[in-house]
Amino acid sequence: MTNPASTNSRAGRREWTAFTVLLLPLLLVSMDVSVLYFAVPAITRELDPTATQQLWIFDSYGFALAGLLITMGSLGDRIGRRRLLLAGAAAFGLASVGAAYAQSAEMLIAARVLLGVGGATLMPSTMALVRNMFTDDRQRSKAIGIWSAAMAGGIALGSVLSGVLLNHFWWGSVFLINVPAMLLLLVLVPVLVPEFKDPAPGRFDLLSVPLSMGAVLPVVYGLKETAAEGFEPRYALCIAAGLVLAAVFTARQRRREDAMISRALFRGRGFGAGIGLNTIAAFAMMGSAYFTTQYLQSVLGMGPLEAALWSLAPSLAVGAAAPTATALAQKTGRAPVVAAGFVLAAAGFGLVGLVGTDSLWVLLAGAAVLASGIVTVMSLVSDMALAAAPAEKAGSAASLLETGQEFGGALGMALLGSLGTAVYRADLDGADPAARETLGGAVATAGRLGGTAGEQLLGAAREAFVHGMQYAALGGAVLLLGTAALAAVLLRGTGAAAPVAGAGTEQPEAAPVTGTAR
Numbered sequence: 001m002t003n004p005a006s007t008n009s010r011a012g013r014r015e016w017t018a019f020t021v022l023l024l025p026l027l028l029v030s031m032d033v034s035v036l037y038f039a040v041p042a043i044t045r046e047l048d049p050t051a052t053q054q055l056w057i058f059d060s061y062g063f064a065l066a067g068l069l070i071t072m073g074s075l076g077d078r079i080g081r082r083r084l085l086l087a088g089a090a091a092f093g094l095a096s097v098g099a100a101y102a103q104s105a106e107m108l109i110a111a112r113v114l115l116g117v118g119g120a121t122l123m124p125s126t127m128a129l130v131r132n133m134f135t136d137d138r139q140r141s142k143a144i145g146i147w148s149a150a151m152a153g154g155i156a157l158g159s160v161l162s163g164v165l166l167n168h169f170w171w172g173s174v175f176l177i178n179v180p181a182m183l184l185l186l187v188l189v190p191v192l193v194p195e196f197k198d199p200a201p202g203r204f205d206l207l208s209v210p211l212s213m214g215a216v217l218p219v220v221y222g223l224k225e226t227a228a229e230g231f232e233p234r235y236a237l238c239i240a241a242g243l244v245l246a247a248v249f250t251a252r253q254r255r256r257e258d259a260m261i262s263r264a265l266f267r268g269r270g271f272g273a274g275i276g277l278n279t280i281a282a283f284a285m286m287g288s289a290y291f292t293t294q295y296l297q298s299v300l301g302m303g304p305l306e307a308a309l310w311s312l313a314p315s316l317a318v319g320a321a322a323p324t325a326t327a328l329a330q331k332t333g334r335a336p337v338v339a340a341g342f343v344l345a346a347a348g349f350g351l352v353g354l355v356g357t358d359s360l361w362v363l364l365a366g367a368a369v370l371a372s373g374i375v376t377v378m379s380l381v382s383d384m385a386l387a388a389a390p391a392e393k394a395g396s397a398a399s400l401l402e403t404g405q406e407f408g409g410a411l412g413m414a415l416l417g418s419l420g421t422a423v424y425r426a427d428l429d430g431a432d433p434a435a436r437e438t439l440g441g442a443v444a445t446a447g448r449l450g451g452t453a454g455e456q457l458l459g460a461a462r463e464a465f466v467h468g469m470q471y472a473a474l475g476g477a478v479l480l481l482g483t484a485a486l487a488a489v490l491l492r493g494t495g496a497a498a499p500v501a502g503a504g505t506e507q508p509e510a511a512p513v514t515g516t517a518r
Helices: 013-031 040-047 051-079 081-100 105-133 137-166 178-192 208-229 233-255 263-267 271-299 304-311 313-332 334-352 360-388 391-427 433-437 439-449 451-490
Strands: 195-197 514-516
Touching (some): 040 105, 051 208, 051 391, 081 178, 081 195, 081 391, 105 137, 137 304, 137 313, 208 233, 263 271, 263 391, 271 304, 271 360, 271 451, 304 313, 313 360, 334 360, 360 391, 360 451, 391 451
Antiparallel strands (some): 195 514
């Protein structure tokens, strides 16, 4: 089968069936972000990890994923996106088995790293294949909208699924659930999904691999640790080192003809704006999640599974947001719908700002409105960026979108989390140092104190946390309203998707990409 990238033919049943199959790895990779939430106590009892090892069991997956996205996107453009997807699926399945039967904390950390490597191949490959299979603007926009909603839903579903599995099986079951899906992927993808790759990719720039990782990982690590522990000079140095390496990496990409990130990507109108707006949307999404999860458990006193089940409620609204946004954008153009999405998300932050210490329904309403606005933005700007990129560079384009999301999410947790923490500590000035550090510390301290003193401390800590959350919500709302105005200006006149030419051409579509279905 010849790749249809040079035509605007409509996708048929085969492409939509293939798209459904491609949602499997997307769901699994996004679920693996949260699947360990309930498994930690059982893992701790059996593997006895140190506190540092426990942190790395959580974080090693995300760090490997973030650090390799750019590399894997570029590699897929060169060797074929389907081939990279299949290799990643095999690695993800094997790593899942290794994680399930890990006999020590070190083995589990190594398996989580391999899961991150596999995830880094799956994420850009699936999005790039969607770009290549759906050349009709309306169909591609619809597919990207479903893709964005599935990713957001997968993160929420992961924690619930792990809780259900752990009620019936041992902790390794949260990893083994990946294996049947990956086997199905390995069987169906070669039959349904054609191969796409850049016919003239140039040499693979090996030196850019460690440079890209060095640019991404220290910044993500520094931002996440700042969100968790507050500002410290060592985390600031990590971020600074990453930014220096990012400057070196960028300079190298500008000089080389066979750059890992092609300059042709940024020739398309809307690509750079799409990356930036998507990053801000991720900032808001993860920044709000930082507070809502703590609120459900530490303020309302819910158990982890109950909190995870309630957190699924906003996902019901998200399911309708992306298709509605796509339909509106096709009638009115992207600019007003993206701007409206940011305004809607700001309104969600406004509702979160009204939350008290016993306001479950207000919180859920705010989270649903905010998530609907964010998914509206993400689906439209992702589609815009992919459409603006040359088809032969779709893997690199997808990897930049997802790397931007990693940066935005880490930055959102760091900045909004720091703002909330500053207000929390100011309100608890003079309290026990452990209680003043975090709300979790206050809950533990109140439990030790007991009696009236414990109740008073816990009440004051919950009030302080909600006060900090209100300030963070105000900051998020102001940022999103400003971004709405910026989006209206940046996207003015972009209209429907308009794929640009490949490098060195002014044709409506990119240079032909080889494509075969076996």
